[in-house]
Amino acid sequence: MDLAAIRGVKIAFDVSLAGISRWAIGGPARAVVSAVTAEGVEQTLRTMRDRRDPFLVVGETSNLLFDSEGFDGVILRVGRGFDHCEIQETTVRAEAGISIPQLARLTADAGLSGLEHTVGIPGTLGGLVTMNGGSQRRGIGSHVGRVVYIDSDGRRGELSQEECRFAYRRSVLQEMNVVVVEVDLNLDRADAAVVHRSMDAVVESRRSRFPEHLPNCGSTFLSDPEMYATVGPPGRAIEDVGLKGFRRGGAQISEQHANFIVNTGGATSDDVLWLIAKIRRDVMQATGFAMDCEVRYVNKQGEVSAAHEAAQQRWPGGTSGGDSLPAHA
Ligand SMILES: Cc1cc2nc3c(=O)[nH]c(=O)nc-3n(C[C@H](O)[C@H](O)[C@H](O)COP(=O)(O)OP(=O)(O)OC[C@H]3O[C@@H](n4cnc5c(N)ncnc54)[C@H](O)[C@@H]3O)c2cc1C
Structure with a gap:
């Protein structure tokens, strides 16, 4: 069957x-095939x-680095339009494409507590559950009751x-x-106004x-708990080795938070992976800790790996302290 003939999805070539x-x-x-129904x-x-x-499934892509050469396949997007x-x-039953801030506020309106820490995370429910994402050292997994999925068949x-x-x-x-x-998701009863106030505080902070x-x-x-206890969070470690603002x-x-890499315009996947390799090497040399990435890299074949693994493959010296990174780096 031709992709364009499938009902329950929207397609752009x-x-x-x-x-x-x-x-x-x-x-x-x-x-890019955008899901509208589970049958689609x-x-x-x-x-x-x-x-x-x-194929590769994505939500809002808020944890993904695509290769600048692209992906020789089909992206299946589970996001807006698949968010009932x-x-x-x-108990909350939601389609995987619902946006997390929207879901968090809906649960607050219903007088339910549990998703306060997620309200500022710009992903989808499917992405958040896959990553067990959260903040304040918590993960969505503790509230998950059941996950429904469709396999590659x-x-x-x-x-x-x-x-x-x-x-x-x-x-x-x-x-x-x-x-x-x-x-x-299984949540707890609470006062709606109190839940909204604590969400407002999370967003503000x-x-x-x-x-x-x-x-x-x-x-x-x-953030690795052992490193956190002795050196601090990744942002502090990166700042301490003098890399805040490095391009x-x-x-x-x-410049604002050293654990974030920003695209100031025209950045490539290699630029980002190179910075990841450099950060890992410098922090390793200074602290003895090898930091792993939360961000996931998608190669041209659509294979997904933690971004530091791809960076390490390209610049092996980035983690071992060798000199594969250019001398001026
Ligand atoms: C400004 C900013 C702040 C952030 N803050 C936080 C934070 O505080 N805490 C935190 O944990 N994360 C944070 N993130 C990272 C990111 O938002 C989360 O990991 C989020 O849950 C990813 O959701 P997504 O829909 O964007 O997933 P994507 O980035 O699209 O995908 C992430 C992974 O999940 C898979 N995936 C996505 N949807 C599905 C699906 N329906 N079925 C199967 N697999 C799927 C993808 O294949 C990929 O491997 C932040 C990101 C940004 C940009």
Whole structure:
């Protein structure tokens, strides 16, 4: 079947990934298929299996670095238009494309507590559950009751909270090659006004600390508890080695928060990966800790890996303290 004949999705061909990427980085993709119904997702996955098209599922791309050479395959986007949400008592059932700030505010309106820490995260529910994202050292996983997914043969399956194997910014979904279509969350009763006030405080605090005006993907590196206890969070470690504001091409280690890499205009995936390699090398040399990335890199074949792994492959000296990075770096 032709992709264009599938019902329940919207399709655009020859799309520039920079145009859909939060980092405004990325070359062309063959097509971007936006989910509208779960049946459309099933049909798309079966069609891509039959055509042997490589595919990658994305939400808001707020944790992804696309390659500047692009992706020779199809992007399946689960976002706006696939965002129905129902609340019964303390259980929320939502489609995976719902935006997190919108979902958090809907639960606050319903007098439910639990998603306060997520209100400033600019992703989708599918992306947040896959990443077990959250803030204030918490993850969405602790509220997940059930995840419904569609596998690469177009078959539906379900995972319980336990089966999701949530850990710090990790879940089994990162290895499953499936599309999350629906999530149940279990929340707690609370006063709506109190929940809204604490969400307002979270938003306000993030606004003052994080760069908002240049494209970025949030925190680049994960916070390691052992490193946190002795050296501090990644942003502090990067600042301490003097890299705040450091640039490579159009990419810059943010002046406002050193764990953010911003695109000041025309940054390439190599610019970002190079900065990641340099940060890792310098922090490793200064502290003995090898920082791992939260951000995920998508190569031209659509394979996804933690961005530091791709950076390490290209510039091996970036982590071992060798001299593969240019001398002036
Ligand atoms: C300014 C800013 C601030 C941020 N702050 C935080 C923060 O405080 N805490 C935090 O945890 N993160 C934060 N992030 C990172 C990011 O927003 C989260 O990881 C978010 O949950 C990713 O959601 P997404 O929809 O953008 O996923 P994407 O970036 O599109 O995808 C992330 C991963 O999930 C997979 N995926 C996405 N949707 C699905 C689906 N439906 N089914 C299966 N797999 C899927 C993708 O293949 C990819 O591997 C921030 C990002 C930005 C830009």
